[in-house]
Amino acid sequence: MARSNRRTLLTLLLVWFLATVNMLDASSTLKRFEFRKVLMGVVARIVVYAPDREIAAWACSRAFQRIADLEDLMSDYRPHSELMRLCAEGHLAPFRVSDDLFFVLQRALELSQRSNGAFDITVGPFVALWRRARQTKQLPSEEELHQARQLVGWDKIQLDPENRTVKLAVPNMKLDLGGIAKGYAADCALKVLKRFGLSRALIELGGDIVLGDPPPNRKGWRIGILDEKGKPEKFLELTNCAVSTSGSTEQFVEIGNRRYAHIVDPRTGLGLTKLVLVTVIAKDGITADSLATALCVLGEKEGRKLAEAYGAIAFFRERDL
Template sequence: MFNIGSAFLHTVAFLLWIICLPSAFCGDEKVERFEFSEIAMGVRARIVVYASSEEEARTACKAAFDRIAELENIMSDYRPTSELMRLCASAGAAPVKVSPELLNILERSAEMSRRSDGAFDVTIGPMVRLWRKARQSKVLPSCEEIEAARKLVGWHNIEINPETRMVRLAVPGMQLDLGGIAKGYACDEALRVIRNLGISRALVEMGGDIAVGDPPPGKTGWRIEVANVAKAEHERTFTTNSGVRWEFKSTGQGQKSLVIDGCSNVGISSSGDTEQFIEIDGKRYSHIVDPRSGLGLTNRIAVTIVARDCTTSDSLATTVSVLGEKKGLQFIESFDGVSAYIRRLR
């Protein structure tokens, strides 16, 4: 369910395709397009804004990158001093008071876990660590190792008191991994910061997750391109409930990219096993681990989700990858305003 090599990197790399003039008039005000990028959460984070001046754009984007860095210090499972890792260190002991941000993402995670019956589970940390090791050693985890990790996994064992912001991990040795939701949450937060500084036409991209605000000037929405999503041997399924338009664009040599048009004030996320995987003894295992079995996925699936925000699209993309096409589509139908593209190898 989560990345073995990097807790914040999805499988499908996004290419952004924005067809618009570098400057345009918004009402009576002329705005220009500005783009900035930094490395954050293990990927290149990119922000595009339409602003009246470079100073306004730089100020807003700096504040957004600062917010992303703040969230990384809270939610990283690679930094021993992060708030998340300090909470994990207290597993089995007394409750710990957490920040509003960590409380919020744990509550959102618990809701996705409840609705998916455990297909999404941020307590998957012990399993993720096993598969990170397997990726390096090219040796599968033993049945005993997987079973030992499974005993430490279970979203019901996170006890949350929203009123006091106290959180307890009930089982000693529990480890949390927010790799299936944190980047989406960070994109949403960065977009919120930019909007609060007076810029509504903006896009934030981090790996396989994108949050967009109001459309570019003169456009009905942002136009997003997802690279190399379709070949003849792929079976594809669409569901559209969010008002966006899906189309394919030929990129040559039998490859096609997916274009999502009309995106406005939504989140877009991709997840799957088509790029990041390990092959051991002739069998291919995804970087996404099923928290119910403790095994890397073998179903050769890739998912793109459009939802009301990027926190939702990020966690849904991971969940649908684990559930598979049939159950995943049924699960998506329980959410309002969600569209999905699913492809699998025949």
Template sequence: RDSSELMRLCRRSGGGPVDISDDLFRVLRAAQRIARASDGAFDVTAGPLSVLWRQARRQGTLPDGAGLAAARARVGHDKVELDERRRTVRLLQPDMQLDLGGIAKGFAADEAIATLLRLGIGSALVAAGGDIVVSAAPPGANGWRVGVAALEGADRPPAGYLMLRNAAVSTSGDAEQVLVSGGVRHSHIFDPRTGQALTGRSSVTVVARNGTTSDGLATAVSVMGAVSGIRLVDSTRGAAAFVAYADAGDIRSRESSRWRALDFRRSPSWSVEHFSEPLRPH
């Protein structure tokens, strides 16, 4: 919305430091941490590219090179300055546009769980689209049973099930919102560093200690690909990931080291060919 705090901040890009709410500061601080760890594969400054690719999907045509270059020039996590002491943010370049779509739902689910805990509700599940945050297990259960989406989409049987408590899980996939041009399938997920949409099919599920982290990491891993993405997850304390992707008509998967320690029950109706050798980045 034009009246939102985020949009008011964007309108002041290119100017001086701006006082922002504690909630927005915490989201941006988490986003910048993931952006640095992923070398920009996750970047909330990618709003100009988001707008360009949404328009491309509506029109059914790829963005032109000049438009991509102009949008890309306004993107970069190094264009954001956070002042921890003053609780301010400065957007260094004019006409910047922040897009929190890859992290805000996870943060909102975290806040909902925190509110329920303050109200004395110690066992709950909060779902925000592809992001789920849970507290203690339901009475008489070992945890919350959460389905892991299959590569083919939410209308297909889950790839398997996780049993979780006091954790978060997020899935980033491209089964929907695609643009097909010249026989090439372009995902709604794009690489902020190049401006180009992903052309391979993948589904990334990340488990972490909170939804803010799992949400941001799921997007980052989608962009980075299985090899680099799993390396990022393994370097993130308390995080685990499962990546499924299409390769020459087959579905392959890769798991992080901590994923193998989770209570993951693969669905008998969904099987993948698992390869333990290093996989090629997308």
């Protein structure tokens, strides 16, 4: 083993040992480091407090790699991802999946049931229609919506926890984890950092933020809650939780004197006709990310009830498009 690699390994082992006996938490030894990398279609950002750059860089590289591995599993843009192989083969026979994908699917279906279908990862065929609608400025036809509806429905996914398999009820289903996977990936990245003894960390993936212990000599991380124009309206000091923001404030299409948002209601197959911005504070990233998506569809009255059921806090901004 090269001397530099041996030195890095010994340093990391020392960090891990000190963390286990609560010696690493001395604020005077920690410095702020920030790293960025494009993953999951967004700029992934990690802020961490560590004794030195070498330790911070190594730990963050492992955290980024964990996110990249999850992207390989759950991407709906990569034809050979585990998710896409499930979509292609899952109707033929029960399809065995990884622990990560099975866990995300379980959580997704739980939220689908509790939100009465406002959150639904089978929405892919509807999303494809509305992507085309934004390009052509033409609404999907009733026949196109009808055909897509035959492929949509969270109850068309059957999970077998004992064998960790997934069965899809019909062929050509398109699962889309865009409303849940980034939150889960951020959770996993924080766990990696904690294994290296670096618990004072922030992970950001687009509109999803997961927070560990606060920065040294601070009560929490200063997080801005956005107004409908996307500017911070208020600031909160938060720690050991997750914050996710979702909304239709920027992407929409005008067809027939009516504006339709890029967010699709899985229950109707239509784009939302209201401007909505929802920020959710929850115990972890997978909860905050998926709830933010569901609450955009549900609206404030029903959304607050669902957020409370998950022990989450939600901030709403709504008006007609």
